[in-house]
Amino acid sequence: MKYWSFVAxxxxxxxxxxxxxxxxxxxxxxxxxxxxxxxxxxxxxSILAAEMAVxxxxxxxxxxxxxxxxxxxxxxxxxxxxxxxxxxxxxxxxVRFLIADEGIGRARRxxxxxxxxxxxxxxxxxxxxxxxxxxxxxxxxxxxxxxxDWLSLTPxxxxxxxxxxxxxxxxxxxxxxxxxxxxxxRILSKNFGSIRVIEAPKPxxxxxxxxxxxxxxxxxxxxSAAHGFVAGRSIKTFASAHVGKCVVLRMDxxxxxxxxxxxxxxxxxxxxxxxxxxxxxLGGICTNAAPRALWSKLPRGIEPALLGExxxxxxxxxxxxxxxxxxxxxxxCAYRVDCxxxxxxxxxxxxxxRYADDLAFSGDKGFERCxxxxxxxxxxxxxxxxxxxxxxxxxxxxxxxxxxxxxxxVNEKLNVVRDDFDRLKAILTNCVRHGADSQNREAHPNFRxxxxxxxxxxEMVNPAKGVRLRKIFDQIEWE
Numbered sequence: 030m031k032y033w034s035f036v037a038x039x040x041x042x043x044x045x046x047x048x049x050x051x052x053x054x055x056x057x058x059x060x061x062x063x064x065x066x067x068x069x070x071x072x073x074x075s076i077l078a079a080e081m082a083v084x085x086x087x088x089x090x091x092x093x094x095x096x097x098x099x100x101x102x103x104x105x106x107x108x109x110x111x112x113x114x115x116x117x118x119x120x121x122x123x124v125r126f127l128i129a130d131e132g133i134g135r136a137r138r139x140x141x142x143x144x145x146x147x148x149x150x151x152x153x154x155x156x157x158x159x160x161x162x163x164x165x166x167x168x169x170x171x172x173x174x175x176x177x178d179w180l181s182l183t184p185x186x187x188x189x190x191x192x193x194x195x196x197x198x199x200x201x202x203x204x205x206x207x208x209x210x211x212x213x214x215r216i217l218s219k220n221f222g223s224i225r226v227i228e229a230p231k232p233x234x235x236x237x238x239x240x241x242x243x244x245x246x247x248x249x250x251x252x253s254a255a256h257g258f259v260a261g262r263s264i265k266t267f268a269s270a271h272v273g274k275c276v277v278l279r280m281d282x283x284x285x286x287x288x289x290x291x292x293x294x295x296x297x298x299x300x301x302x303x304x305x306x307x308x309x310x311l312g313g314i315c316t317n318a319a320p321r322a323l324w325s326k327l328p329r330g331i332e333p334a335l336l337g338e339x340x341x342x343x344x345x346x347x348x349x350x351x352x353x354x355x356x357x358x359x360x361x362c363a364y365r366v367d368c369x370x371x372x373x374x375x376x377x378x379x380x381x382x383r384y385a386d387d388l389a390f391s392g393d394k395g396f397e398r399c400x401x402x403x404x405x406x407x408x409x410x411x412x413x414x415x416x417x418x419x420x421x422x423x424x425x426x427x428x429x430x431x432x433x434x435x436x437x438x439v440n441e442k443l444n445v446v447r448d449d450f451d452r453l454k455a456i457l458t459n460c461v462r463h464g465a466d467s468q469n470r471e472a473h474p475n476f477r478x479x480x481x482x483x484x485x486x487x488e489m490v491n492p493a494k495g496v497r498l499r500k501i502f503d504q505i506e507w508e
Contacts, residue, residue, distance in 0.1 A: 066124075068146055073123040075150045076108065083109065095147025100136050107132070116159050117299040117308075158302030166248045167301060176307050180237055190234055191313030195346065198318040212317055212349065216326060223335060224327065226287075228317055228349030237314055238354045245311075246357040249301065252367035257385035258356035265489055267384040268437040274380070274391035276400050277432045277439065280407065281422035284342055285386035286355055288416055289362050291316040291346030297362055312346075315354045319343040356385070366414040370407060377403060389434050400425055437490055445490050450498075453483055457501040465505055477507055 075093040079085040086105040091097040111126055112118045127133060137144050154171045170176045177187045190211065197209050211234045215227040230238060251259050256267035271277050282288075295312035299305060324340060331339070348355040348362075367383060374381035377399065379392035390396075390403070404425075408418045426432040431440065438444040456468050457480065469476040484502050488495025 069124050069127045070120070071146045071149055073120055073127055076105075077118065077120060077123060078150065081109065081112075089150055093146060093148055093150045094144065096143075098136065098144070100132050104130065104132055117157060117305065119305060154304040154306070156302040157304075159300050162249075162301050165301065167245045169302075170307050171304060173306050173310065176310055180240065182237075187310060190237060191310045192318075193309060193313045195318045198320045198344065210320060212351075214319070214323055214326075216323075216328070218328060224331070224339060225350065226319065226323070226343055227351045228319070229351040230317075230349070230353075234314070235353065238352055241311065241315065242354045242357055245301075246354060246361065249357075249361060251357075251360040252364050252371070254367045254371050254382050255360045255363070256382055257387075258360060263489070264384060264435045264437060265443060267382050267387075267389070268434045268439050268443060270380045270382050271389055271391035271432070271434060272439045272443060273441055274432075274439075275393050275428060276391065276397040277424075277426045277434065278390040278400055278404055279422075279424040279426065279434060280388040280390075280404065281419040282386035282388065282411070283417040283419040285416070286350040286359060287342045287347040289348045289359055290415075293362050293415070294348065294358055297358070315348070315352065315358055316346040317349040317352070318346045359385070363414075363416075366411060366416065369410050369414070373403070373406060373410065379403070384435055387435055391439075397427065436486075443490050445487050445494065450487065450494060453480075453487070454498060454501065456480070457484075457498060457505070460505045461501060465507060480505075 072090060072093055075089045076086055079089040083102060083105045086108065087097070087101045090101050090105070094101075107130065108123075108126065112123075115122075156169045156171060158165065168179065170179055173184060173187070177184050180187065182190070192211070197211060211231055213229045213231065215229070217225045217227060219225050229235075247260075256262040256264070291312050294316055295308050298308035298311045301308075303311065321344075323343070324336075327336070327339075348358055363383070370383075370388070371381050374390055374392075377392060377396050379390050379396045382389050388407075390400075390407070392400075396403070404423060408420075411418055424433075428440065431438060431446075433439075433446070436446070436449075438446060460468050460480070465476055465480075473479040480502060484495065484498045487498055
């Protein structure tokens with residue numbers, strides 16, 4: 030009792046007092062942090078509502094703070110220098126910039142309560158396209174409510190389909206095709222032990238993506254070097270620029286669609302002029318994060334390092350291979366890399382074209398002498414732009430060998446591979462003699478359309494050979 034009265038009780042009391050002080054200090058710090066966060070957020074919104082120039086930024090910031098502080102003009106210059114390459118910076122990025130800026134931090138320490146928000150100045154959201162995008166004939170959507178109305182959705186449904194918090198990737202109790210998932214998944218094996226994940230959107234989401242494709246993406250021009258998934262261009266136009274050249278360099282991009290992140294897609298929609306909330310939701314609808322349950326369905330035998338790379342690639346929001354919007358968005362997001370590669374090719378007197386993830390360069394004797402160094406420079410540009418080259422598929426094809434691009438031979442003229450032509454001709458002839466069913470060894474569900482497509486490809490590349498195959502095809506008796 031004496032020990033409790035004279036020693037333990039005072040110690041306990043002192044500990045309780047210290048605990049209360051710690052809680053009080055923590056509460057005051059949290060309150061100060063919230064107040065500081067509100068200050069920087071309000072100032073960031075005011076700056077974002079101004080034109081990207083010093084005087085408009087100073088005017089709006091002065092109105093927000095209630096005084097034209099001398100440090101506002103240097104702050105505006107530092108802001109423009111930081112975000113000079115961005116058309117519409119994100120709010121969170123501007124807030125981070127303001128918090129880290131030493132000038133505004135020093136002013137808040139010196140003037141304390143005098144530097145405060147005097148007026149909450151916010152301009153209404155509006156379309157702010159870059160200069161090159163002002164001629165694009167795309168719908169003006171300035172608010173989240175406007176986007177929901179345009180897609181015939183409620184705001185709640187819009188957030189659910191966009192799924193910016195990746196809830197669909199976390200929920201579902203281990204089922205890939207759960208009701209919460211917006212995609213069907215199919216895993217295909219690739220060469221060198223890798224895989225390809227086909228992500229096919231379910232009907233309602235596919236309908237939304239088709240609307241975005243038809244009314245927005247199809248009205249935005251792609252780079253002249255892009256030939257895949259572009260109206261009026263094809264494999265034939267892709268390969269025709271490289272006919273009869275001394276050397277042809279072929280490069281292949283690794284995991285082309287999933288390497289394009291949601292952040293890059295959202296940045297593209299902001300470049301088109303859409304406000305940040307609208308651009309984020311549009312990007313969410315057009316991208317996907319694979320669910321955790323998908324990794325239990327992977328084939329056995331994948332190397333651990335490759336397995337980790339695949340998970341990192343598909344677990345974050347990316348362009349899904351299978352969505353109708355993905356090819357157009359891939360071309361548009363690759364516009365900058367196309368410009369850089371075109372400039373590199375022009376500097377060497379070479380031709381450049383791209384068909385999805387297939388890149389082709391060609392030139393004369395001068396280009397042939399430096400083609401290997403050129404390939405290294407091109408790979409460096411691609412790496413800087415967020416793409417990886419599949420180096421095992423890189424080919425240097427000189428005139429002494431078959432120069433082959435996307436199934437088309439380009440040595441002297443556009444032509445199909447002789448072995449492929451002879452094999453298709455034999456199949457068609459046997460269909461005439463023995464019936465079509467006898468040649469459908471791969472069990473194609475519609476063998477007639479399959480053969481018609483192959484004959485059509487030959488007709489496109491080499492019309493003379495195509496006529497010969499078409500005559501045999503027309504003689505087949507179909508049941």
